[in-house]
Amino acid sequence: MLVADTGAGKTLAGFLPTLAAFTPERLSHAAPPDGLHTLYVSPLKALAHDVQRNLMTPIAELGLPIRVETRSGDTPSDRKARQRANPPHILLTTPESLSLLLSYPESAAMFASLQRVVIDEVHAFANGKRGDLLALAMARLQALAPAMRRAALSATVADPADYQRWLAPGGVVGDVALVEGEAGAPPDVAILLPDSARVPWGGHAAAWAVPQLYDAIKANRTTLVFCNTRFLAELIFQQLWDANEDHLPIGIHHGSLSKEARRKVESAMADGRLRALVATASLDLGVDWGDVDLVVQMGAPKGSSRLLQRIGRANHRLDCPSRALLAPGNRFEFLEAMAALDAVEAGQRDGEGFRPGALDVLAQHVMATACAGPFDGGDLLAQVRSAVAYQWVDPALWERVLQFVATGGYALKAYDRFQRIVLGRDGLWRLTHPDQAARHRLNAGIILDTEMVEVRFRNGRSLGRVEESFAASLSPGATFRFAGLDLEVEAMRETELVVRAARKTGQIPSYMGARMPLTTHLADRVQAMLADRAGWGRFPDDVREWLEMQDWRSALPRPGRLLVESFPERERHYTVFHTFEGWPAHQSLAMLVTRRMENRGLGPLGFVANDYGFAVWSVRPVDDPGALLSPDILTDEFVDWVQDSYLLRRAFREVAVIAGLVERHHPGKRKTGRQVTFSTDLIYDVLRKYEPDHLLIEAAWADARERMTDVGRLAGVLERAERELHHVVLDRVSPLAVPLLVMIGRESLPQGSADDDLLVEAESLAARAMSAPSDDRADDWVEPPPEDD
Structure with missing residues (x-):
């Protein structure tokens, strides 16, 4: 495990043992050994291509007889086939492409000569589903090439021991040497x-x-x-x-x-x-x-x-x-x-912790293994458990996984299309039909983007993809800007937009991709800064003035204390929770709070959230915000809300696709997002009614709890509310609440599209927030009293 600053030469260091193995002196001028020697895995296709470009220079200057190639979703199919029959000495790839490569019968022979695996930027994916897939692939590689050694590289690991444990076969930290580079020049x-x-x-x-x-x-x-x-x-x-x-x-x-x-x-x-x-x-x-x-x-x-x-x-x-x-x-x-x-x-780093390996990824790995050839269930379980993310899988759970891959589960086993593998008389699991392998390779993967539509010129040249929901809002003649070009829609087909160059600028496509939440470490630092008045001197005048007025008019958040503000505005009652736990947690908690407000007859009318807090508005005022945040909100009410919400259905749709229960692609044809949603919703309703303990329902719950709702951070909010909640009742909006209130009515718009309107709205609210309580005019602002007042 090599941890060093950017620019320290980590990637080249990762390859040095490989370069040394191919030096002419070492080989006594003999021909280089055939077969794959080193596998390089990166989280980005662009990084693999960049590494290939930079690796060729030292190889050429040293005169080494090494062949280096990349393999990703962008690699032509004929080159992929040739790589399986005649692999290069060094192959640069991604976790998904490696998993697909292991699904071919030739993989056993291809990887038998493998000596090293180099995992670059390991922090970027080890603790997510892509890391689960890679960990399972490495367990499989270790069985095919027992002498294989592993190396992981990163510049920004918060806790190296966690990554050493993830990297080691069996999770033994002591089996992985930690090498830390010297610090570079400060940025x-x-x-x-x-x-x-x-x-x-x-x-x-x-x-x-x-x-x-x-x-x-x-x-x-x-x-x-x-x-x-x-x-x-x-x-x-x-x-x-x-x-x-x-x-x-x-x-x-x-x-x-x-x-x-x-x-x-x-x-x-x-x-x-x-x-x-x-x-x-x-x-x-x-x-x-x-x-x-x-x-x-x-x-x-x-x-x-x-x-x-x-x-x-x-x-x-x-x-x-x-x-x-x-x-x-x-x-x-x-x-x-x-x-x-x-x-x-x-020198402080942040990052998400590790969690148990995902069951939908495990099911995909089982199917990939079956595509490569018959396997023994006990042997494969031993391989799986050698990955630390899956050490928790016991024989009973393993049997459920195998039965799911074999039949789809109890409620679905009567349907032929879910019959994918079968246990033979020889005790080995194998595919029910050879066609299953092609179907798996066409649909396997972990990164599930929103359903996309291809954007093409009439001559067939592709520009890229936009989301299906955005494409559905367009009609022939509509214009939009994409890839730096102004485009006009000529025709719309099921999976593509045919466009031509336009003279007028149109709207920019919006994307529903994952939203980056504020990390816990950074949230704690921001709150500490707010509480440190002595440090405000390094802020611009208007930011310092903003915080001073907030401190005078209301109060400031601080670590360990939850600030809640209530005030009238626009003939409604607003309550703002300054929680600093990131947008996903705030979205979930705001939904739960409005449900409680409804049950208490407060007449909630809506909510809005950002990374720093959330605001709810209602017909009647909230007199006791602590009652809305009691710890039992995460038990029955959370379960009821998730069960009835779109959240669990969306999580089920994702795990069903990853696990191979629902296929997006067929030879020469791709399902639309609407078709995939219809299929998964139908299956979800069947399973909830007839098999509520189905493996994928369990997997969907794990996703909904950990990834989509950030339950751990929700629990932190409730703990602070129970320990120290500071409720301030005001006569108008506070300065700290202005950034939240200007978002009302614009949350559904793409980020950045309403900035001009936001500025106008903000100035109106800010004038009230920054004025003295006795006067609504912003130009009569009164200097806040000294701190000791």
């Missing part, structure tokens, strides 16, 4: 502030910073601009082009663009032909472009580890400081940026 990071205006009250796009961003691009050779969402990347790219009077070469990169578009941009960036590149998380891990001299983060970083990764793309050398600018979208994001910078300076 040079600054926070952008508006030149003349104030830091915005609301919004996430940081569009105000585009003129300063353009000046920074002109002043540097190459600038990498990171955005947290694909929508924001398209928006900032469009605004940069509008400001691009000098016609600078600026590109865009995100996961929904076509393979050709991504490769073109990556090549241009590697060759130094771009002055700037706007990108999402598709490029924030390990990509080594040494001539990037500035990184800009648009919006809040959401975590110190993520910020470090992105900063490290600039001046990718250990002895050279990485230069970066942070452009916060609003005042809370300014505090978050300050907290992230403090964490980076203190």
Whole structure:
């Protein structure tokens, strides 16, 4: 396990034993050994291609007879077939492609010669479902090549012991040596502030910073601009082009663009032909472009580890400081940026903990193993349990998994289409029909994006994909902007949009992808900053004024105490919970709170949430917020809500697809999102009625509890509410509540699309929030009294 700062040479270090094994001196000038020697696994396709490009230089300069190839979803099928018959010495791939490769009968012979597995950026996926899939694949590889050794690389691991345990066969930490690199040059990071205006009250796009961003691009050779969402990347790219009077070469990169578009941009960036590149998380891990001299983060970083990764793309050398600018979208994001910078300076990392391996991933692995050939159930269980994520699987649960893969479970076993494997008289499990292998490979995978529609020109050239829900809102003649182009819809088919170039600019596609929550570590730092009045001197005047007025008019959140504010506004009663537990937890808790308010006759009318808290509004005031947050809310009420909500159905749909119960793809045809939803909802209703303890219902509950609702952070809120809840009743909106209230009515809009409206709304609310209690006029603001008053 190698942990070292970005630019320290981790990736090359991971390959050094492989390069040494192929030196002419070692081989006595003999021909290199045939077969696959080293497998490199990364979380990003772009990173694998970048590593191949950078690895070829030392191989060529040393004159080593090594063949290096990549394998991902973008690899042509003929090359994939050739790789199985005649593998390269080094294969660079992703967890999903590795799992598919292990599903072929040739895999036993292909991996028999494997000596090493190198896992890059292990922190990015080890503790999620992709990590579960990789852990199972490594257990299978270890059985095929017992001498195989494992190496994992990362720059931002919070607790190395957790990752050592995950990496080790059997989870024995002592079996994994930990190597920690020396610290590199401290990064040079600054926070952008508006030149003349104030830091915005609301919004996430940081569009105000585009003129300063353009000046920074002109002043540097190459600038990498990171955005947290694909929508924001398209928006900032469009605004940069509008400001691009000098016609600078600026590109865009995100996961929904076509393979050709991504490769073109990556090549241009590697060759130094771009002055700037706007990108999402598709490029924030390990990509080594040494001539990037500035990184800009648009919006809040959401975590110190993520910020470090992105900063490290600039001046990718250990002895050279990485230069970066942070452009916060609003005042809370300014505090978050300050907290992230403090964490980076203190060398503190954040990250999610590990949880038990997912059952839907285990079912997919069982099916992949069957596709490779007959297997013994006991032997495979021993392999599975050698992965620490699945040590909890006992023989009884294992039998349920096998029966699910074999028949779909008790309630579904009468249907032939769910019969996938069968136990033979020889005691081995095998496929019921050879066609099952092709069906599995067509549908296997862990990353489940929202159903997408291909965007193509009439000549067949693909630009990428937009979400099906967005495509459904368009009609022939409608215009939208995608991949930096203005497009007009010519025709709509079931799985594609046919477009042509347009002269007028249209809307930007919205995406329902995963929202990055504020990490617990960063949330604690922000609250500590709010409580530290002595530290406010380093804030801009308007941010300091905002906090001073909040402290005078109401109170400030602080670690260990839950601040709740109630006030009238717009002829309604508002209650704001300043919880700092991230958007997913706040969404869930707000739903539960409104249910309780309904039961108590308070007449809830709605709620809105962000990373820092949530607000509910109602017909009658909330006099006792503590009663709405009693710990029993996570027992019966939470269960009832999840059972009746869309949440569990969505979780079931995802686990059903991952486990192979519902197939999205058939040869030459793909189901639409609506068809997949119909199929999974039908099965879900059957199972809830006739087999409520079905394996996938259990898996869906695990997802709903841990991933979608963040139960652990909900419990933290309730604990604080029980221990120390500070309820303040006000006569009007508080300064700290303004960023939440300006979101009301706009939560369903794509981030960034309503920023101008947000500014107008915010100014009206801010005028009331920042005025003295005796006067509604903002220009009569009174200096807050001294702190000791």
